[in-house]
Amino acid sequence: MHGRRRQHEREPTADEKAQAQQRVERYCVLSTQVAELKAANTYTVEALSLTKQLLEQNTELHSVWNYRRQIFMHLDSWQDMDARQQALERELAFLLEIITKNIKSYWMWNHRVWALGALPRPEWQRELGLVAKLLALDARNYHGWNYRRFVVAHLRAAREDAGAVDEQEFAFTTEQITRDCANHAAWHNRSKLLPAILAQRGEPQAVLQAETDLILNAIYTDPDDQNAWLYYDWLLDIQTSDTDRVRLLRGKVAAIRELLELEEDGKWPLVELVGAFAELDKLQPGAVTDAEKGEALETLRRLKSIDPLHIGRYTDMLRTLGGRWGSLAT
Amino acid sequence: MEPTDPCSALLADKHVEFIKRLDKKHDELEYWMTEHLRVSGIYWGLVALFLLDKPAALDHQQIVTYILGCQNSDGGFGGHTNHDSHLLYTMSAVQVLLMLGALDQIDTKRVTDYVVGLQRDGMVSGDEWGEQDTRFAFIAVAILSQLGTLEQLDTQGIVDYVRSAMNYDGGFGSGPGGESHAAQVYTCLACLAILGQLHVVDRERLSGWLAERQLKCGGLNGRPQKLEDVCYSWWVLSSLEILGRVHWVDRQKLCGFILSAQDEERGGIADRPGDVPDVYHTCFGMAGLSLAGFKGYALKPVDPVYCMPKDIVERAGLGSWTDKVPESWRE
Numbered sequence: 001m002h003g004r005r006r007q008h009e010r011e012p013t014a015d016e017k018a019q020a021q022q023r024v025e026r027y028c029v030l031s032t033q034v035a036e037l038k039a040a041n042t043y044t045v046e047a048l049s050l051t052k053q054l055l056e057q058n059t060e061l062h063s064v065w066n067y068r069r070q071i072f073m074h075l076d077s078w079q080d081m082d083a084r085q086q087a088l089e090r091e092l093a094f095l096l097e098i099i100t101k102n103i104k105s106y107w108m109w110n111h112r113v114w115a116l117g118a119l120p121r122p123e124w125q126r127e128l129g130l131v132a133k134l135l136a137l138d139a140r141n142y143h144g145w146n147y148r149r150f151v152v153a154h155l156r157a158a159r160e161d162a163g164a165v166d167e168q169e170f171a172f173t174t175e176q177i178t179r180d181c182a183n184h185a186a187w188h189n190r191s192k193l194l195p196a197i198l199a200q201r202g203e204p205q206a207v208l209q210a211e212t213d214l215i216l217n218a219i220y221t222d223p224d225d226q227n228a229w230l231y232y233d234w235l236l237d238i239q240t241s242d243t244d245r246v247r248l249l250r251g252k253v254a255a256i257r258e259l260l261e262l263e264e265d266g267k268w269p270l271v272e273l274v275g276a277f278a279e280l281d282k283l284q285p286g287a288v289t290d291a292e293k294g295e296a297l298e299t300l301r302r303l304k305s306i307d308p309l310h311i312g313r314y315t316d317m318l319r320t321l322g323g324r325w326g327s328l329a330t
Numbered sequence: 331m332e333p334t335d336p337c338s339a340l341l342a343d344k345h346v347e348f349i350k351r352l353d354k355k356h357d358e359l360e361y362w363m364t365e366h367l368r369v370s371g372i373y374w375g376l377v378a379l380f381l382l383d384k385p386a387a388l389d390h391q392q393i394v395t396y397i398l399g400c401q402n403s404d405g406g407f408g409g410h411t412n413h414d415s416h417l418l419y420t421m422s423a424v425q426v427l428l429m430l431g432a433l434d435q436i437d438t439k440r441v442t443d444y445v446v447g448l449q450r451d452g453m454v455s456g457d458e459w460g461e462q463d464t465r466f467a468f469i470a471v472a473i474l475s476q477l478g479t480l481e482q483l484d485t486q487g488i489v490d491y492v493r494s495a496m497n498y499d500g501g502f503g504s505g506p507g508g509e510s511h512a513a514q515v516y517t518c519l520a521c522l523a524i525l526g527q528l529h530v531v532d533r534e535r536l537s538g539w540l541a542e543r544q545l546k547c548g549g550l551n552g553r554p555q556k557l558e559d560v561c562y563s564w565w566v567l568s569s570l571e572i573l574g575r576v577h578w579v580d581r582q583k584l585c586g587f588i589l590s591a592q593d594e595e596r597g598g599i600a601d602r603p604g605d606v607p608d609v610y611h612t613c614f615g616m617a618g619l620s621l622a623g624f625k626g627y628a629l630k631p632v633d634p635v636y637c638m639p640k641d642i643v644e645r646a647g648l649g650s651w652t653d654k655v656p657e658s659w660r661e
Contacts (some may be wrong), residue, residue: 002559004606006593024359031362035412058363063414066459110461140556142509149507184554188509191498226542227499227554233535234498309544312577313537 030054038067043074052094059098062107069114081120088119096130103134109143113150124158127151132172135185139176145185163200170197181218184227191234198238211235212248216255223259223266233275242283249280267307270299278321293325340619340627341592345612346387348597349375352609366409369400373422374613376429380639381616381630385429394432397423401436405444406457416457417448421469424476429642433476442479445470452487453505463504464495468517471524472636475648480524489527492518500535501553512543512552512565519572520635526654533573533659540570541578548583549602559601560591560611563618568634571621574659581622588615588622613637 012020034054037047051068055061072091077083092115099108116122128151135144156165170193176186194211198204212235218228232252239245253276259269277296281288288296300318304311352375355361364371372393379387400407400423406415407423420441427433448455454466467488474480494506495518501510502518515536522528543550543566549558550566563584570576590603591611598607599615617637620629633643635651643649 001608001610002601002605006600006604006606020359021357024357024362027359027362031365039412060363061366062416062457063366063408066414066457069459106461110459113461114459140553142504142511146504146508182555185509188497188499189507192507225554230499230535230539237498309546309548309580309583310541310578312579313541313575316575316578 027057030057034064034067038063043071045075047071048075056098059102059105059108065107065111069111072118084118085120088115091115099134100137103138103141104143106143109147112147116151116154122154124151124154128155139180139183140185142185145189163196166193166196166200169193177214177218181221182225182227187227187231191231195238208235208239212251219255220259223263223268226268229268229272233272236279246280246283246287249276249283252276253280265302265306267303270303270306274299274303274317274321281324293321297321297325338586338589338626340589340624340629341594341597342382342384342627344592344594344597345378345599345616346382346384346597348593348607348612349379349609350387366413367419368410369397369407369419369426370409370422371609372397373426374609376426377632377637377639378609378613378616380429380642381620381632383628383630390430390432393426394430394435397426398435401440404458405437405440405442414457415444417445417454417466417469417473418456420444421473424473425636425638428476428646429638438477438479442474442477442482445473446482449484449487452484452491454488454491464492464502464508464514464521465504465517467491468521471521475524476636476646485525488521489525489530492521493530496530496532499539500532500537501539510539510553512540512550512562512569515540516565516569519569523572523635523651523655526651528572528654528659529656531573533575537570537573537575537578540566540573541575544579544584548580548585548587550579550584550587557602558587560588560599560618561601561614563588563622564614564637567618567621568637571634572655574655576621584622585619585624585626588619591615 030050030053034047034050037050048068048071051064051071054064055068072078072087077087092112095108095112095115099105102108116127128148131144131148131151135141135148138144152165152169156162159165170190173186173190173193176183177190198207201207212232215228215232215235218225219232222228236245236248236252239248253273256269256273256276259266274296277288277292281293297318300314300321303314307314352371376385376388379385397407399411400409400413400419402408402415404415406417407420408414408416409419413419424433424441427436448457448466449470453462454470455462456466470483471480471485471488474483492502495502495504495508495514497503497510499510502514503509503511504514508514519528519531522531542554543552543562545551545558547558549560550562551558552562552565567576567579567584570578588599591600591605592598593600593607596607598609599612600607601611616629617632620632621634631640632638633640633649636643636648640649
């Protein structure tokens with residue numbers, strides 16, 4: 001349903017129509033056959049094979065995935081742990097083959113989760129390696145990342161030192177970010193790990209400082225990366241003291257001024273400048289000078305031309321800040 | 331081949347014909363391969379028709395009979411006859427029956443029991459096989475609110491679960507740890523709206539994040555650095571509407587983008603200009619146009635929580651979520 005270009009085709013030939021008709025018939029025959037077997041609660045190796053044929057053609061038939069699982073669980077071989085191990089390992093290999101056809105299929109990922117849960121001897125480390133490979137193909141694939149979290153949760157539960165798993169995952173995000181500092185999924189995962197890392201390291205302040213340096217590096221690399229600014233804002237949020245927050249906000253303003261020297265109409269630095277002054281003013285009334293308040297309001301007016309798509313937002317911000325800062329709003 | 335000019339008019343008649351033709355494509359493999367979500371296809375088609383104010387273009391009785399035939403012995407609905415129950419299709423089934431005034435034809439208790447049975451420790455699975463996702467939390471709440479049996483759900487557990495899916499950018503993911511995604515944002519906001527718990531949302535941060543989904547072409551994407559897609563005209567815009575910030579995007583440009591994704595020959599709307607149309611994008615494109623206040627056609631207003639015509643939602647007594655929006659959000 002996504003990303004299919006329209007083709008201005010000629011009318012198909014009689015031959016092409018006949019072939020298309022045959023494809024439909026073949027599919028419907030198989031689909032009906034499987035449906036009938038399912039309705040009759042048929043749990044045989046033959047039925048298993050038919051479900052495979054059908055699912056290879058259409059990975060989205062969740063009822064058939066359900067049926068396939070039920071067949072597995074009803075076969076006599078299911079009770080033999082070695083036979084079950086073999087069958088499910090073959091199933092995992094089958095899934096790996098077809099998942100590359102449709103990496104966004106919920107049903108296939110669900111089936112993999114089921115298989116891992118049912119394996120007598122699951123290899124969680126190997127799964128971690130596999131999903132890392134899939135993520136290398138598509139770093140933004142949230143199914144892959146969700147699956148990775150599922151695998152990591154199991155690794156964590158199995159280890160005595162859960163903290164070591166967190167550090168490993170944190171290092172994985174560092175690796176991803178170093179390779180591509182615009183990898184949003186990696187930053188997102190990092191945001192989920194950082195609180196635990198802060199709690200278990202001896203010097204949380206040093207960690208936060210290093211983190212701030214890291215995100216500033218990403219921002220200097222690409223000041224248009226909205227995600228980097230959001231992460232930076234969040235780092236300010238998780239500071240434990242207002243004093244630290246104020247200090248970091250002043251640092252943010254300084255960094256923004258440097259960026260504006262390179263590009264004076266940079267939308268993100270400008271939006272964030274306004275936000276920084278607004279935040280500083282809330283934390284410490286009097287911390288923001290009249291000149292800075294004037295600059296913030298003027299910046300919002302400029303942003304309406306620089307980024308006209310978001311005029312509505314800037315108008316609202318002008319009204320709020322103008323109201324707060326009284327007579328400076330003109 | 332690119333279309334030569336973006337459409338500036340809503341090709342209403344063509345879309346009606348497109349939707350009417352959907353059930354006739356028996357010679358197309360695609361028709362058979364999407365059988366498993368036929369119930370949802372009907373919901374998408376009906377929403378588009380209702381918003382176009384052409385509700386009678388499909389045979390209501392035929393639809394009701396078909397939908398009822400998709401209910402299974404566990405009380406849930408499958409996507410087609412003899413397909414396994416799932417919350418996704420149970421939701422579409424209930425919404426279709428509500429829109430067609432036929433909700434009284436199902437046993438409310440049976441459906442309620444099915445839905446309630448899928449909640450464990452606060453979280454809701456899509457079916458008995460256990461996939462958890464904040465989409466299902468919303469669906470459970472939405473279904474039971476339509477059946478009038480919401481009090482049977484552990485709604486505090488649902489709120490806790492939805493909150494656990496909130497991220498540093500103000501957005502929501504599919505569950506704890508899930509990356510923010512506009513479709514998940516919609517389901518979480520809609521869920522919190524029905525439960526009167528919108529105050530847990532970081533309104534400023536989330537509104538900003540959603541506004542930034544609009545790209546220079548006017549279209550909306552689902553998360554940073556992804557492609558624009560007509561379906562986000564719904565997920566993003568309905569979210570902004572719930573937050574009271576729909577004016578934070580350029581609605582006219584958005585309408586222009588949606589219109590340019592119409593198929594002038596076949597009717598229907600696609601994910602983006604030049605692509606093959608489908609009923610899913612036709613539904614959400616139409617709903618997006620309605621929410622964006624498109625002036626070129628008298629589209630019916632759509633409820634941003636239920637994605638159904640506002641008048642139907644209000645008549646069913648479901649419009650009161652607006653009363654529970656935080657005071658400070660009403661400017």
